[in-house]
Amino acid sequence: MRPELLFPLFKSAESLKGVGPRMMGLLRKLTGEHVIDLVWHLPSGIVTRQKIDHLLPDYVTGQVIVTVTTRKHHPSRSRRVPYKIDCDVNGEALTLTFFNGREDYLKQKLPLDKQRIVAGKLEEYGGVYQITHPDHILDVNDHADISIHEPVYPLTGGITNNMLGKAIQQALSFVPVLPEWQDPTLITREKWIDWKTAVMTVHNPTGEKDLEPESLPRQRLAYDELFANQLALELARRSMKRKKGRSLPSNGTLTEAVIDLLPFALTGAQRRAISEISADLTANYRMLRLVQGDVGSGKTMVALMTILQALENGAQAALMAPTEILARQHLEGLDPYFKQLGLKTTLLTGRLKGKKRAAVLQELAEGTIHVAIGTHALFQEDVQYHDLGLAVIDEQHRFGVHQRLALSAKGKPETGGVDVLVMTATPIPRTLALTAYGDMDVSIIDEKPPGRKPVDTRAIEIERLDALATGLGRKIAENERIYWVCPLVEESEVSDLAAAEDRKTYLEALYPGQVGIVHGKLKSDEKEAAMEAFKSGETQILVATTVIEVGVDVPEATVMIIEHAERFGLAQLHQLRGRVGRGGLAGNCLLLYAGPLGETQKARLKIMRETEDGFVIAEEDLRLRGAGELLGTRQSGLPEFKIAELEKCGHLVTIARDDARLFLEKDPELQSKRGNAVRTLLYLFERDSAIHYLRSG
Structure with a gap:
């Protein structure tokens, strides 16, 4: 309560x-x-209204005592003709000007020969002083109602600052x-x-x-909000740890066998992540872990080792990707290993229908399929597993939390539910990771596999587009592949499509039969066909909107051209760049921009040229764009903060996380004097669902 x-x-x-x-x-x-x-x-914002005794030629926002003398101009039918009222200020003339002024209202507010306090912006036109549409008109006895410093609030159409200010003062x-x-x-x-x-x-x-967010009162309130957030996440994490889970220890029969099959050695960061996950799987509580890895850091191998540890215990595993293209790619990458180990996999997407789907569902229910890879089709109501022990979710921010829960609910209740491993290739700034994913344990893969060459990144003015396009022939002759990304045009999807179609026509004239296209309006099988033609080399240039952003893997792709790069966020540019140079060949990323560039746009392109470290880029993106825009608050599960601006108070998040953990160590049930006050805080910031975790588990 x-x-x-x-x-x-x-x-x-x-x-x-x-x-x-x-x-x-x-x-x-x-x-x-x-x-x-x-x-x-x-x-x-703030409006400072100094008291004006004598009219000055400077434009100034202030408050002045006037005596109403005459009404010279009466309203006409034309809205452009203002209603004017002449006033006296210590012997000087001042005109009050109103457009669309209601005469009865103005007569009542400004009666002749009476004194009134008027607040607004004092201006001078041709030697005549005037205030247009005063902010306040009050009786001289009500002078306390006009503040010298008036706060200015963010507004919406139909609400004035005056109306909102009065409501807030009451609140x-x-x-x-x-x-x-x-x-x-x-x-x-x-x-x-x-x-x-x-x-x-x-x-x-x-x-x-x-x-300023750094002012002490604002910092105090921001910290209260962040502390409430961290308490709620920590209570959720502890509740998860209290839930009976299933111990899935590794006996090495599959995990060690696959290490012998790998044509490369795992990196230190991969081994560290695998070890942390293995400890979670072995423990008798449910796992909820996030693996963050930069583009090309080898998360898929970490997922493979996790799946095999679950399978060593006789359980099934499911791997969920946000698109069919990515699900197919995971199947192509992992299935050869599963086959050599004698394990059966299946692809389950919305496209699988009829008898084929029925047969797959029967095998899943009987347990003859060990690993299901697919899209959200994996957790549809009629999909039953024989014994689902592990769910791996790729690109978590593309799924809602309820989808994660729906998949994890597919396990047997008597075995303690499903362990969940979440993966993302979008490096998340530490501040955001703590606030959006603080209920999860986090593993970071911050090393790239050996042999991965850096991608040469350059910014080029768009005027050089023709020379760039004609120069691609050399790459095509070498059988290399080229991505050409067209920008999203915000007004409509139709113009996005038109931009991509126009670019395809232009490139097709230079390289007949070599150009494919992928965009959001294509049906999934058309997208698949275009991607397949590009991967096989049937086409060597792929014109695309950002649907190729995450996870798509074409080893022969060496050139990424991003048109109007100044319109993209840093994280997007970094993800797109990560599509090239994956097959041992050197990659090139060309950022075409149209000037003049704003300061933020210049900063983005500079950072892209200077570093390939996704975590450095993510921190800069947070600083330049702010948290809400960075992950897209609604789809990311990122909590909406009312006061805290994450890009300005990252250090407070760390303090709040440590404080929340220390406090709950001492008072896990919130029973102390401070504990009861903390309960009030959680209700105040509407994190009351966390209170239920005290009683659940």
Whole structure:
């Protein structure tokens, strides 16, 4: 149950004075529907209104006491003709100008010969001072209602800053004094104020510095949110560890046999990851581990060793990929090893239908198929496994958490469910890994297999496109393959397609019969056919939108041309570059750009030229783009933070993770005085689902 102390904060914002159904509809999109959501909606700017006694020629935002003298211009039918009211300020003339002004309203707000406080931007035109559409008009007795420093909030169409400011001030009146949930030593060290004072302070800035994420009150609130997030993740992790799992120890019969079959030695990073996973599988709790590896670091071999350890115990394994192309590629890469070990695999995708599908489902249920590789078809309701012990999920951020859970639920309850290994080739900045995947144990593969040559990366002005295209003949003569990636045009998918089709036509004229195309509008079998023609060498240039981004492996591909590279994010550019130079031949990545470039675009291209380290690139991408844009909050499972800006407070995430772990070591059931305060914190940031973990397990 949510503590009674928080009830007023979780009332509907419609309970506030002045918030009717229309404004409530807009608030739902802008802030959220509860009073607390308004409290979390922090100012993004500030207007400082100095008191003006004498009119100055400088443009200034201020507040001035006026006496209304005349109404010279009455409204006409033309909207362009303003309604003007003349006023006196200590013997000087000032005009108040209103477009579409309602006469009855203005007469009531600005009666003749009366004094009023007017706040707004003072301007001068041709020797005449004026304020257009004042922000505030108040009786002189209400001067306390105009703040010298007024916060400016992020808005949406239909809500003014004045309307939102009034609603937020009301919301703040419900903010209670709450018990302190932070470690007193930390508060002293960071010079933080208490929670309520921090909330009040951030909504009453007195200068630009107060708006910075580094300001102490904002840091305090960001840390509260990050601490709540880390507590919830740690409670989830502990709950998972408490769940009875199945011990799948390695006896070496399959894992050691496959090492003898490999034509190369595993890297130190691969061996380390395999060892960490093996320990998880051997333990009698359920595994939930994330393997992060840069492009081409050899995650597939780690997945193979994990699958074989599960199979050594008589269990089945499933490997789920986000697309059919990737699922087929995994099957092609792994099946030769499984066959030599006498193990049976199957491909299960949405395309498998009728009698063939029925036969596969029967073999899975009987246990004669040891490994199923496929797409989300692996966890459809009618798919039953004889004894599923392990689920490997490739490119986790392309699946929702519920899909992960659906696959892991396919195990036998009496054996303790399914161990889950999640893999991603998208290097995730440490800050994001801790906040998005903090409920998982993490293994990092940060070494590339020996013999992998660096990819030569260059940025080229788009004006040189013709010379570049005609120069590709040398690569084609050597039987090498070329990717030509066309940019996504944000307006519509139709223009994306048109751009790709135009480029194919252009290249086809230079290299007849050598050019294929892949884009999002193609059916999956058409995509497969285009990819297959490219892999086999039937076509040597593949024009594509970013559907070739993740995981596609063509050893002969040596050239990656990315048109309008300035439109892509760093992570995307890095993933695309990772498609070439995989077969022992040197790779080239050519970033075609159209100037002039903005500072962020210049920084991206510079980083791409300077480093191939995906983890360095990921950190830079976070710094340049921010967290929400980086992973795409909705599909990544990344929590949406209301206050914390991850790109600005990475050091706080690490402190919060360590603090959460230490605290839960001492008080795992949240029973102490601080423990009870921590419960309030979890409810405050709507991480209450974590409270259930205390009782579950």
